Amino acid sequence: MRVTGTGHASMRIDTAAGSILCDPWVNPAYFASWFPFPDNSLLDWETLGQVDYLYVSHLHRDHFDAKQLRDHVSKDATVLLPEFPTSEMEDELRELGFTKFLKAPNEQVVDLPGGLKIMIQALTSPTDGPIGDSSLWVEYDGVRLLNQNDARPTDLTVFAELGHVHAHLLQFSGAIWYPMVYELPQAAKTAFGKQKRDRQFDRTWRYIDDLKADHVFPIAGPPCFLDDALWQFNDIHGDEGNIFPDQSVFLAEYAKVGGTNGIVLLPGSVAEITTEGATTTHPVPVEEFFADKVAHLEEMRERKRPVIEAEKASWRHPEVDVLGEMKRRIEPLLDESIYLAKGVGGPVRFDLVGYDGESVESIVVDFPGKEVRPYADEKVRYRFRTERALIEHLLHIGEVDWVNSLFLSCRFSAARIGQYNEFVYAFFKCLSEERLQYAEGWYDEHERAVDAEDITLDGWVVQRRCPHLKADLSRFGIVEGEQLTCQLHGWRFDLSSGRCLTSVGHKIRAHRADEQTPAPAGEALS
Numbered sequence: 001m002r003v004t005g006t007g008h009a010s011m012r013i014d015t016a017a018g019s020i021l022c023d024p025w026v027n028p029a030y031f032a033s034w035f036p037f038p039d040n041s042l043l044d045w046e047t048l049g050q051v052d053y054l055y056v057s058h059l060h061r062d063h064f065d066a067k068q069l070r071d072h073v074s075k076d077a078t079v080l081l082p083e084f085p086t087s088e089m090e091d092e093l094r095e096l097g098f099t100k101f102l103k104a105p106n107e108q109v110v111d112l113p114g115g116l117k118i119m120i121q122a123l124t125s126p127t128d129g130p131i132g133d134s135s136l137w138v139e140y141d142g143v144r145l146l147n148q149n150d151a152r153p154t155d156l157t158v159f160a161e162l163g164h165v166h167a168h169l170l171q172f173s174g175a176i177w178y179p180m181v182y183e184l185p186q187a188a189k190t191a192f193g194k195q196k197r198d199r200q201f202d203r204t205w206r207y208i209d210d211l212k213a214d215h216v217f218p219i220a221g222p223p224c225f226l227d228d229a230l231w232q233f234n235d236i237h238g239d240e241g242n243i244f245p246d247q248s249v250f251l252a253e254y255a256k257v258g259g260t261n262g263i264v265l266l267p268g269s270v271a272e273i274t275t276e277g278a279t280t281t282h283p284v285p286v287e288e289f290f291a292d293k294v295a296h297l298e299e300m301r302e303r304k305r306p307v308i309e310a311e312k313a314s315w316r317h318p319e320v321d322v323l324g325e326m327k328r329r330i331e332p333l334l335d336e337s338i339y340l341a342k343g344v345g346g347p348v349r350f351d352l353v354g355y356d357g358e359s360v361e362s363i364v365v366d367f368p369g370k371e372v373r374p375y376a377d378e379k380v381r382y383r384f385r386t387e388r389a390l391i392e393h394l395l396h397i398g399e400v401d402w403v404n405s406l407f408l409s410c411r412f413s414a415a416r417i418g419q420y421n422e423f424v425y426a427f428f429k430c431l432s433e434e435r436l437q438y439a440e441g442w443y444d445e446h447e448r449a450v451d452a453e454d455i456t457l458d459g460w461v462v463q464r465r466c467p468h469l470k471a472d473l474s475r476f477g478i479v480e481g482e483q484l485t486c487q488l489h490g491w492r493f494d495l496s497s498g499r500c501l502t503s504v505g506h507k508i509r510a511h512r513a514d515e516q517t518p519a520p521a522g523e524a525l526s
């Protein structure tokens, strides 16, 4: 089996029974904030795009690049489609010209002609990607590969059960706006960033240890930020709180925990994988490449400047009545929302900075009051400050997912009262009837489900499944003193009260093992 690195989470897998192109991302994403790192735009995409199969793991724009898919991927390719709850991915791919689809039943091995086998695991909670993320398992001639990319399943058992895996490709770096955009003192931001960076690595080691593959390939990050306004997010400034460590940092950190089987793929690197081992060739020596990282980024920044400027020129739509449009689009959804609106539990304020960089229009999405209105000098749960032009653009194009556009762009600042609130982001990624109904239904089903099984962890009896997204705490739970941390997403719980310390709601059922009476289980949305 041959794996060609094509940048970020993208790769081309070649076997004698067919080729699969995964997540080809080349064009900037999220308001021209993210670019693939290392640069992959100079690869021979005409040849790379001539494949038998296409796999797009999910709809995040650093995985689903509509322009690249339309212009450079063969429309004869059969799309290997994860079993997602909505048809958005298929609809978007059809619009781009793809006509052949193989809908892979979730977690079932599919036999393709010539002895190629695949299995796709789709994750479908409202917090997985934009309503869905997935991983692809491939087997040919006894060689097995798992392209986990940035999916976060609770465990990898379903893949491990199919036999020893030879190549495990997974995310290790950050892909979020936290904590950089928060209006916090620099020292606090650094401390939170460092915590997050450590947690990302801990999670990666956990997955690697779960699967015990022969070779581990760090993929799906980090992106690079080429706009001058975002340049500070690149991990080139010696900031220990930067959440975007690169592949060379991965190798160094992995070595500290005893990892010796890491292989970095640069765009154009080719790994030949057999049951016996792997041989990899690179377009330039990997160490040399990372030693010159700053020069690479600076050169790329100059080359891509016109692309960024052209995108920026398309954002302003002064004819859009932002308050009126937000009312029209969002109020009907607020009216229908039960779980998400209750979960947010307070007003969310948008401060929109005008074209002159100074005037500010302040709009509130009032979740309890179910309306969108001008800010009325009140306390709010979250406050976002961003350019009015960005919101104009989202309204102009009818964007249904403000996470997969505005928030991932990092072109905003934020402040909040109290803990992280996942419902805020779940709501703003569901600005369509179809998505909102799905998310509401999902929470309804999961909040009602009683998870009765308990385990004992370091002197505490706790519910087995994490109140966040059901990770098995016998594997992901770490108890320190009276606190439990679930390593899947790093959420923390105070065991004596059951309170979630990371987000509102999500109380855990726990009591000391030597106590008879368990603490009452919490209301998830309390």
Ligand code: FES
Binding pocket: 466, 467, 468, 469, 470, 471, 486, 487, 488, 489, 490, 491
């Ligand atoms: S499943 Fe997300 S923190 Fe436990």
